[in-house]
Amino acid sequence: MMEEKKLSDIRAMVKSHERPARTGRKLGEEVFFRSLMNIASVLIVGVMGIILLSIFYKGVSTFSWSMLLEDMGSGFYLNRGGGIKNAIIGSLYLSLSATLLALLVGLACALCMNVYLVRHRRILNAARFLLDLIWGVPSIIYGAFGFSLMVFFGIKTSLLAGIITVTLFILPIMIRAIDEVMKTVPAGLSESVLSMGSTRSELSYKVYLRQCFPGIVTAVLLAFGRAIGDAASVLYVTGESARTPTSLMDNVTTLPVAIYNQINSPHAATQDKAYASAFILTLVILAISLLSRYISKRYQKYRIY
């Protein structure tokens, strides 16, 4: 009985302290921070818009179709005419092969972690930890490392050296993206496939690849976008060339590096070509990102569950 009386006292005490739920100060604070938040978001969208608009504006006014059809030729940076066909083709060769290589190794890695290593929690965690570590390593370091590899193996600057370097650079990105998707495959699915008498490698190919197909495609496009847009990693290893490469051992100038060189040229006309080239590169990147959105939506239905 004592306690009950006390409860009503306590409740009366709390009640007497009660203040209105919404005071001016509280409301003001919320309004203030909410407007800051809106400003932040508007700023982000706005800056994105400004960047795209100015790249497009500058790019469209300097673009000509002949740029896509002609090689640079000698004296390109000295304003002797020429296009960026060799840079575009070179970039495509480089990033397509690097993406393909990284896909092969990356798939194997992701499958290894999700199919074979799942039984060894500690090793798996350690592996993921190491992958997380290299995931954030900036591309310039791969550039420097690729250069020292090149010197070590006695290879000259070439498309091949570029491919190897870029492959190393996009590998962690690729693996992480695929791993994220594969992690979501329910354990029950692989258990039931294994219990039907499949070997682990068959499990990998039949279940994981099919199940994760849209995710893998997205990962490939993500890695390809990184590969084609990066300049710092290939600055050291591909050399320079004014012609479209014809073999793996040819030197090659990639599109981002070409942009960098053009904008640093003292000639206004060459700088203009840099704007046009930047415009082309941005278009390619936007197309890739659109494609990956479309594909990840479209192929959602091929998932088994």
Add this chain to the structure above:
Amino acid sequence: MNISSHRRTRDRVVTVLTYAAMVFVLLLPFALFVGLAVKSDLLFREHSLGDLLFSSVWRPSSGEFGFKPFIVGSVYVTLLAMLISCPICLLSAIHITQYAPTRVAKVVTTAIDILAGIPSVVYGVWGMVGVVPFVGKIAGWCGIQSNGYSILAGGIVLSIMVVPFILNILMEIYRTIPRELTEVSLSLGATRWETIRDVLNRKALPGILAAFGFGFARAFGETMAVLMVVGNVVKIPEGLFDPGYPLPALIANSFGELGSIPEIESALMFAALILLVVVLIFNATLRWLIIKAERY
């Protein structure tokens, strides 16, 4: 056994190849470190680590390699970028995950995806066309002589580049906070804002700090865009409008000099090594902290 020998052989081959790929990738961080360390060995024959890191004299032709201006330049530009980027990212992350209607959230996340995709060089071009003249003008208003190529320009461009990176981590953090926590706080009589301020932000704090840390590491190694707007003068910057010369820019810019002095190759590899170590230490510490925080 009903597994045919053909299937078993195939299984074995595939297994071995899979493990080989795994081992190869896991060796990569060590290979990076060893490769760069071996290459920078030449530099250490005549200089001590302390000299290299804390001397401000950079005269490769007379064999003096002081990395201090580059390290300080890197730190300044990166800190500047973080100072601009972090509050904006935090506010926007809360806005998108807590307040914004689905449509608005979609617009902002699409913008972030686009920003994330734009290549570094394109940011650089935009920086040279848009940001550098702008900074030059501001310097003019402040009565300072500057062509705009400065650590401020570098910081601004860099801050935009790390927004998608930091914001994506932050949004993920706010989205993984269980909704029940919000429900509980609301039913205790808190307003939406009080809930965010007192409960969600507190819950997210370790994650927020980690996101900022990862952002710092990411910004620290960014090369091309910064290189194109930061001025690249070997001098410790003393003001926002002074040019700087960050480490990645040094590595990217000095390629032409590689043949001339044997030590410079070693010096560049050492610069890359510093970058690598900084990034690895950041990433390792933050990962470790996150694992700890999860347990707690």
Add this chain to the structure above:
Amino acid sequence: MESNMNQGKEGRNIERPFAEGESIIRVDGLNLHAGKTHILKNINVEIPKNKLTVILGPSGCGKTTLLKCMNRLTDLTPDIKVSGNIYIGEQPVFGSKTDIVALRRKMGLLSQRPFPLPMNIYNNIAYGLKLRGKYTRAELNELVEYYLRQVNLWDEVKDRLRSPAVRLSIGQQQRLCLARGLAVNPDIILADEPTSALDPVSSEAIEKQFAALSKDYTLVMVTHVLRQARRIADYVIFMYLGEVIEMRPAQEFFDDPREEQTKKYLAGAFN
């Protein structure tokens, strides 16, 4: 028997197995759509004051949604459409003029799993109080101690009030959450399967608390555990597929179910 079915003000059938005027929550023609799914279908029910009312039903019948409608936590979910209304006393829950923050202060919430605030034990209790008024240190200390005692947690935690609440066991956390809900002085306590994550011992402790609390508070508890409802309920609301099938005093409900679905449910057909 005629008191089981009363004509509501608008002529709707309101489930109210007790005299008019004793209710504190009145659900009036509530419909709730989430996207294209019709989750709550024309709910008309009244909940008596200072009694323990259990909302019973198989999972997915909308009982948790109904509970969350009572303090409008549905606001947190996009794409929800509500028609009809709920009245707490005389105040409507849904409506643009409603001060929902003030209304929520009348209700405490206990969720399925304990969700302690990311603060220490002391502040978990004090947080709600500090939001609502100015207290001196001594007053706060007194209140925190009182409410921790009320849920029999004081002796277990008095030496570590400043350590994070997440370090407590799940059972202790749930009692802390109950104390936290009580401390803000609600009239109503909403509980969403509060024992489903707990071990039998902690579960029993919470049940005992509830039985004791129903003298001073109106308790609305969602559960799908029949035996639990049987042990502690004063009244039972039985829901099935988004509809209220019947509301009866607990004794009657279990001994003499009226509707076909109820009989099936009690016989264990749905579980």
